[in-house]
Amino acid sequence: MDIRKITILGGYDKIGIKEPVEQIDIRPGEMFGVVGPTGSGKSSLISDIEQMAQGDTFSRRRILLDDAVPDYQTRTDPRKKMIAQISQNMSFLADMSVGEFLCLHAKCRGVRDSHVQEVLRLANTLTGEPIKKDYNLTILSGGQSRALMVADVAVISDSPIVLIDEVENAGIRKHEALKALIGNGKIVMVVTHDPVLALMTEKRIVMKNGGMRKIIDTTQDETELLEDLMNIDGLLLQLREKVRKGESFERCGQTQGALMQSLYTKYRSEESA
C-alpha cells in the first residue's frame, strides 16, 4: 500500500497544556528531525506514531494516514504495517541465534528467507565487530546489536514510514546506517542530538515538557553549515580510523589542520555571540 502523507494532530504536554504545534503533515521523501533535551518527550512522540495513537496515549495525540484513521489491521498486523522503527533499546533480550531471529522476523513480515543474508551483509558494513549467523543475540555488544537492528529494519521491515530514535550513540557508522534506513521516497523521522543528522532533515520538531513546541525549517545557511559539518565529520572518521589502526598523528596533514583552523574561525564568533 502506498501512502501520500502522515498527519500528527497535537495533543497535550506533560502539564496538560495544549501543544503549540497543532498539526504536522509529512509526505514521502521528506525527513523530519525531533530534537529536545532528555525527558522532553521525543521517544513518546515516536512511539505515539509507531502505535498510531488515537487520543489513547498520555499525550492524547492522533495519527492519521491519508487523512483517515488507520484501520485495526494496519495498526497491528506486521505484514501490513506501515511503520518500521528503530527504538532506543541498545540490546536484544531474546535468547536465540542471530540467524534464527532473522528467519522468524522475516516470517512475521512475510518476506523471503533470502533476506537474512542481506541483513547480515549490511549489518557487517555498519559495525567493525563482525556479526555471524550463529552468534547468540544476547551476547552481541551494543554496537553489534544496533547494527543488526538497523539492517533488520532496512531489509526485512521495509516500510513506507521509518522512525529512528538516536542512531548516533550506538557506535556504528551513522551515515551509512541512515542511508540504509531512509531509502527512496520514504517518510522519515529521526530523533537526534547530532548536528549533522539534524541538519540533514527538512524541518525539525522542537520538543519541550512532553509537547511539540515549534517547528524549525532548515535554512539555506544551515544547509551550508551542513557541508562543513560533513567535512569535519569525515575528518573525525579518518582520525578515528588512524587511532583504530594504532597509528600516530605526527604526520597529520596540512589540509586537515587548515580545515579545522578555518572552520574554527568561521563558527567561533557565532558561538560566542
Place this chain on the structure above:
Amino acid sequence: MKLIVVAGTPGSGKTAVLVHALRILGEAGKNCSVAKVDCLYTDDDKRFSKLGIPVMVGLSKDMCPDHFAIYNLNEMLEWAEENQSDFLILETAGLCHRCAPYSQECLGVCVADATAGPNTPLKLGPFLSTADFVIVTKGDMISQAEREIFREKILEVNPKCAIIEANGLSGQGCAACSEAMMKARDLSNGEDKLRHSAPLAICTLCVGETRIKKEFHRGVLRRIDGFQTYVGE
C-alpha cells in the same frame, strides 16, 4: 454485570495496566469492583484503592489460587452486585500454568510480558490459549522486531485472540483495553461454566502427603518418561 478475568504471570503488568484501564472506565462513568486473588500476600489492593474503587482480596494460602478464585466467584459477584457495579474485574495470582480461570461468559484477558522471551507464549498454557484478549506489556523494553515475533508466537498458541500492545507505565494502549472491557457481553443469569477443565489433581500430594518416595503415592501418577499409571484401589 460484566465479568473480566485477568490472568498472567506475576510481574507481567496486570495491575499496572488495570489501574490505567480502570481510571478510563471510571471517567466513562462506569462503576467497577475489583477482586484480587493471590496466594500469600498482595499489595495490589492498595494500588487499586487509590482509584477509589472497592477492592476485595482473597488469599488462597496452600491452595491453587485459580481453583480458589473459581469456587469463590459467586461471592465476589454478589459483592460486586451489592456495590451496584457494572464490572467485576478479577485479577488472579497467575502462578499456575495448567489452570485457566476464565468462565464461558466472562471476558478472558491474558497479560503477557514481552520481555520474557519469544518462546514464553508456548509455555503459558490454557490461560493464554483460551483467552479472548491478550495484552502484551513492556514492549518499550525490546526492539520492534522482537515485539513482532512475540505477537506471532501468541497467535500460534491462540489464533483467534485479539492482541493489544499496552504499556503499564505510560498507559499507552490501555484505552484499547478498557474499550474491549466495555464491549464484553453481560453475564446471563444462567449457569456459567469453565472454558478449560482444571488440571489433574488426584494424587496423594493433593491431600497432604509430604513423603517423597514413589511407594507412598497413590492416584494418577505420570512418570518422567510420560508413562501414566493409576495406583490404588
